Amino acid sequence: MPTSRQVQLVRRPTGAPTAADFALVTVDVPPPAEGEVTVRNSLVSLDPYMRSRLYSAPGYAEPYPLHAALSGDAVGTVVASRAAHLPEGTLVRSTHGWRESFTAPAAEVERLTTAGLAPADHLGPLGLPGEAAYVGLFVVAGIRPGETVYVSAAAGAVGSVAGQLAKLHGCRVVGSAGSEEKVEWLLDELGFDEAFDHSDGDLEVELAIAAPDGVDVYFDNVGGAHLRAALGAMNPFGRAVLCGAMSQYGPDRFGVDNLALVVARRLRLEGFLVQDHAAHRDAFTELVAGHLAAGRLTTRETVVAGLENAPAAFLELFTSGGHTGKVLVDVSGVDGPGDGRPMADAAVN
Ligand SMILES: NC(=O)c1ccc[n+]([C@@H]2O[C@H](COP(=O)([O-])OP(=O)(O)OC[C@H]3O[C@@H](n4cnc5c(N)ncnc54)[C@H](OP(=O)(O)O)[C@@H]3O)[C@@H](O)[C@H]2O)c1
Incomplete structure (x- = not known):
């Protein structure tokens, strides 16, 4: 056998x-x-x-x-x-x-x-990561052209699709990643407007430089200190889409201590799971397959x-x-x- x-x-x-x-x-x-x-x-x-x-x-x-x-x-x-x-x-x-x-x-x-x-x-942009990007941006955050979208872990499977979909939707896109090489990929090949290396410097300062007019939508893949920094940069009525928390899956936990901003700036924080959004799967597949076939998405x-x-x-x-x-x-x-x-x-x- x-x-x-x-x-x-x-x-x-x-x-x-x-x-x-x-x-x-x-x-x-x-x-x-x-x-x-x-x-x-x-x-x-x-x-x-x-x-x-x-x-x-x-x-x-x-x-x-x-x-x-x-x-x-x-x-x-x-x-x-x-x-x-x-x-x-x-x-x-x-x-x-x-x-x-x-x-x-x-x-x-x-x-x-x-x-x-x-x-x-079929495992990346048309799989779970791509679907997470689509649901977070379009179903949960409801991104609008002209908004500034900040994506953490932007060179990962989810983040790289999220940033490109937001850009294709007419948003200004900022990304953070863990090496200079990844930052170059985001800027030179994926078309991000700004990107920075989160391992090299102060997150709050880097984000303020990359998004001087503030962040309207934060696509959070990392949680912890990244979520704290993003909340500090958010514009009134901004939305933080909590897709995942890569920095928080181990034993070391980071306390986000600026949640009072959620009230002052009327922010919305919402977590989601792809599995709850099967109703959007056909729309997601059509959009992303179309972008891939037309060469508009880089993977x-x-x-x-x-x-x-x-x-x-x-x-x-x-x-x-x-x-x-x-x-x-x-x-x-x-x-x-x-x-x-x-x-x-x-x-x-
Ligand atoms: N909600 C849902 O339904 C759903 C579905 C799929 C995925 N997710 C979540 O989406 C997130 C991204 O998934 P993915 O498939 O894109 O993962 P991935 O491709 O493996 O990328 C993860 C990236 O996270 C960064 N990272 C890892 N550990 C970190 C740490 N301790 N601190 C800061 N950054 C760290 C690294 O990028 P750098 O080198 O750039 O730091 C790593 O490349 C995960 O949190 C995952 O759980 C959620």
């Missing part, structure tokens, strides 16, 4: 996650039964929300079970089919990530459009080769200054079997 390597969670982290919480395991891949397909994944997505699922505490997504493959978005090709509408060779997306191959009911995979799009697009991926390197790459999401754009694992190569043992230790904060 064919086999597949998969990454399993073998123990729950007690503090910050480490590579030793994961193991690479080889399992059998049964042939498809009636109504099922077998899929060979090519790209597996690594996303920050997966971190909370490593723990047993209930969150908005279920904890990952122990000793089973982690789930997450992936793109692959149908290699065996007993579902007439998904013949062999069909490009599909599923939530059967963190593994090389799988057999599943056809209803668990989604046929993808290939025209004018790269497979990676970049950081691609890690081999499933055995997925846990370390995942842990790196929670550090600043590293990867740019969407982080993906290329699992299309052929490698030796997983030994099922905890991986070499490495930790994040």
Whole structure:
């Protein structure tokens, strides 16, 4: 029987996650039964929300079970089919990530459009990150042309799409990122009006220079000190869209101590989850696919080769200054079997 390597969670982290919480395991891949397909994944997505699922505490997504493959978005090709509408060779997306191959009911995979799009697009701008950018800007904040939109973690998967969509909508766009190289990418290739390196200087000062007329919409991917600085720069009736809090997922917490500004400036702070906005999915897909096909959206991926390197790459999401754009694992190569043992230790904060 064919086999597949998969990454399993073998123990729950007690503090910050480490590579030793994961193991690479080889399992059998049964042939498809009636109504099922077998899929060979090519790209597996690594996303920050997966971190909370490593723990047993209930969150908005279920904890990952122990000793089973982690789930997450992936793109692959149908290699065996007993579902007439998904013949062999069909490009599909599923939530059967963190593994090389799988057999599943056809209803668990989604046929993808290939025209004018790269497979990676379906995990980045047309996947969860792009949808988060769309929902935050258009559904939650209701951005208007001429407004100043500030995006933190702007060179990440969500931020890079959010900044470009706001720009395409006629906004003035400011971004912050964790290295000079990322800042150059934002300014030179993504068309941001202003950008600064948050690791180099005082956030409040940098933001005041980049947005001298204030911020109307803050797209928050980082939380903590970044949220504090953004609130200080916001114009009356501004909206802070809380998409995520990369700086706050570890044990170190930052107390935002200027919330009195929310009253004085009549600000609105609103968190959101993409999963609550399925009604907007078609509009999102049409807008972003159109921009991609017309070459109006620039994308970049950081691609890690081999499933055995997925846990370390995942842990790196929670550090600043590293990867740019969407982080993906290329699992299309052929490698030796997983030994099922905890991986070499490495930790994040
Ligand atoms: N609400 C939703 O439905 C939804 C959906 C998808 C994603 N999200 C959230 O959106 C945010 C961005 O996700 P993503 O997929 O774009 O992630 P990503 O591509 O991995 O980018 C994350 C970036 O955050 C920055 N960062 C990491 N740790 C940091 C720290 N301690 N302090 C400051 N910056 C830090 C780094 O950029 P720099 O090097 O530039 O600092 C990193 O590249 C996350 O908070 C995620 O949870 C929410």
